[in-house]
Structures are given as C-alpha cells and as structure tokens.
Amino acid sequence: MTVRDDAFVGQIITPLRRYIPVGWFDWEPYGKRPKSWWPDLFMFLGFLALAFFVSYPSWLVRLDWEIRVWAADANDLEWLANVAKGGAEFGQARTVATVTLLIAIWCALRSRSIRPLLMYVISFITLASILGMKHLLGRPLSQHPYALREVSPDGPLLFTYHSEGGGPNIADATAFPSGHAVNSVLLFGLIVMLIGHVIPAWARWTLLLAPPAIVFSSQIFLGQHWFSDEPAGFLLGLIIIRSAKRVPWHTIPLGPLSVFDPATRRTILISVLLILGVMLTPTLHLVPALISAAVLPTLGLIWLWLSTKAKQHRDALEAAEAEASTAGQADADAGGDPEIPSQPSDTRPRA
Numbered sequence: 001m002t003v004r005d006d007a008f009v010g011q012i013i014t015p016l017r018r019y020i021p022v023g024w025f026d027w028e029p030y031g032k033r034p035k036s037w038w039p040d041l042f043m044f045l046g047f048l049a050l051a052f053f054v055s056y057p058s059w060l061v062r063l064d065w066e067i068r069v070w071a072a073d074a075n076d077l078e079w080l081a082n083v084a085k086g087g088a089e090f091g092q093a094r095t096v097a098t099v100t101l102l103i104a105i106w107c108a109l110r111s112r113s114i115r116p117l118l119m120y121v122i123s124f125i126t127l128a129s130i131l132g133m134k135h136l137l138g139r140p141l142s143q144h145p146y147a148l149r150e151v152s153p154d155g156p157l158l159f160t161y162h163s164e165g166g167g168p169n170i171a172d173a174t175a176f177p178s179g180h181a182v183n184s185v186l187l188f189g190l191i192v193m194l195i196g197h198v199i200p201a202w203a204r205w206t207l208l209l210a211p212p213a214i215v216f217s218s219q220i221f222l223g224q225h226w227f228s229d230e231p232a233g234f235l236l237g238l239i240i241i242r243s244a245k246r247v248p249w250h251t252i253p254l255g256p257l258s259v260f261d262p263a264t265r266r267t268i269l270i271s272v273l274l275i276l277g278v279m280l281t282p283t284l285h286l287v288p289a290l291i292s293a294a295v296l297p298t299l300g301l302i303w304l305w306l307s308t309k310a311k312q313h314r315d316a317l318e319a320a321e322a323e324a325s326t327a328g329q330a331d332a333d334a335g336g337d338p339e340i341p342s343q344p345s346d347t348r349p350r351a
Helices: 003-019 038-053 059-074 078-091 093-111 115-137 179-198 201-222 229-245 255-260 265-283 286-336
Strands: none
Touching: 038 059, 038 229, 059 201, 078 093, 078 179, 078 201, 093 115, 093 179, 093 265, 115 179, 115 229, 115 265, 179 201, 179 229, 201 229, 255 286, 265 286
C-alpha cells in the first residue's frame, strides 16, 4: 500500500473512531436503570388478562377470528405480501439474534471484556422460557383458520392441543404469545443497550419503536398470528428488557468468570463458539439436541477449570518472581553498605 493510499484510508477511518469505544473496560450498557417495579407488575397483569380472555370464547377470541378472516381476504396483493414477509424478519430470531451477537462481539473486542457477551447470553436465554410457555399454553396458530374449526369450533383458545402434533392442515399449538413480538422488543432493546452510547438519539428511538410496529403489522397481515398474540409478546419483551437494564453489567462481579477478564481474542472466540452452540441446539432433532445440551456445558466447565488452573499457575510464578526480586534487592542493599569497623584512636593521653 502506498503512502497516498494509507492517507486515504486514514481519512475514512478517523471520522469513524468516535463511534468506536477505545481503551479497556470502557463499555457499559446504555440506558438508565428502571426505578420502579410497578410498570413491570402492570404489564404482567396485562399479559395475564390477555391469556384469560383467550382461554374461553370471549370477545377477544371473536375479534382475533374476524381480523384473521379479513387478513385472509386481503392477501391478494402479492407484492404487499412479499413486503410483509420481509417485515416479519425483524422478529425472526435467526436473523436479529445473529445481528445482535455480532454487535456484542464487536463490543467485547473493543473493550477486551466478556461482559457484553454475558449480557447477550443471559438476556437471550430468557427466550427459551417463552418457547416453553408457548408449548404449555397450547394455542393453535392461525395459518389454517378454517381447518381449525374441526378441532376447536369455539375458536383459537388456549390449551387446544393437537394429538397429531400439527401436520399439513393444522399448525402446531404454539401461538400465544408471539415469539416474533418478543424478539422485536428484546433483541433490538439489547442492540440499543450494547451501542446506545455511540449512535444518535433518532437511531435509538428508531431501533426501539420501528421493529415492533413492523412485526405487528406484518404478522397480522400475513396471518402468522392472531391479533392478541402480538401485544402479549410485546409485554413479555418489555418485562425482560427492563429486567436486563436493572443489572449493572459493566460492574457486576464475575465470580469464577473473572479469569476471563481482561479477555483475549482467543477467549472471545471460544465464548462465541459456545454461544453459537447454545443458539443452534433448539434447531436440532431430539437426540442431537440432548447431546448438545450435555456436551456444551461440560466443555464450558472444562474450559473454566483449565483457565482457572492456568491463572493460578501464572499468579504463583509472578509471586515467586516478586519474592525473588525482593530478596535480591534486600541482599543488594546489604552488600552495598557494609558496616564500618571501629578503628583504635591515635590520640594518647598526656602525662
């Protein structure tokens, strides 16, 4: 590369440096800690209210059905349906979670810390509880509303399980709450927590507000979810992201994981590989998923044990070197200023 090319690259990179946190351990999540739990309580009560009204043939179930029938008739415009499919990707875990992970990796590399990755993992794992809740509540999805009449003539109620486990005519009973809605709030909220300090205010608000609105309109138009599934997912996503904001991720004690801070590139790489394994486990078949669920934690514990032993060995060597250096300095001080023996006096007493 010539000097002129180097100068040109410098002109491009230098303005971007204000968007890159420099130094060590300077990363901290963006956003103020919520002061009250009352909003969380009200949101949880709102979620319970939605679940109650879809557990029997209520007005909300009838509203869900009417909106779904309207959406089925409105899908004649192919180009609009394609736009809606693209919008639904803003709530797709495989898309948004991957982008969020890349941003967390970037923050970890710039700050030489595993804390951004730790925040991502702990907050993202909560989505597994949402998946379990969807199966537990057992509300049928809305892709085949007319076939649903055969097994649930009262409407798309909770606990309407299908003995055949889904199939070509009736989708699996995992509609409530909408996972896409949870993702659009939680994952984009994590992005703002990761890089909110280095993006302008309009970008933060766009990331927080636009994805939920796009996912809501897209999924309702495509008929991927019932109407009430969406606000239920939004409420859970808000509760999770507000809980994540309460944790001081940049100062929280790491305990045994402190051996990984400051983090080297190898540490971050191994961490990312374990995270990817956790993310891929739910997509595997039952037996490979069980094997992965057993192997990954075992590998992580072995890595932690080896890293702890290596750190203890390094600390012991450093302590021995420091002790040897102190002893050598003491010997040098003793040898450089020997005691001066006293000499007999030349003066003699006069007679």
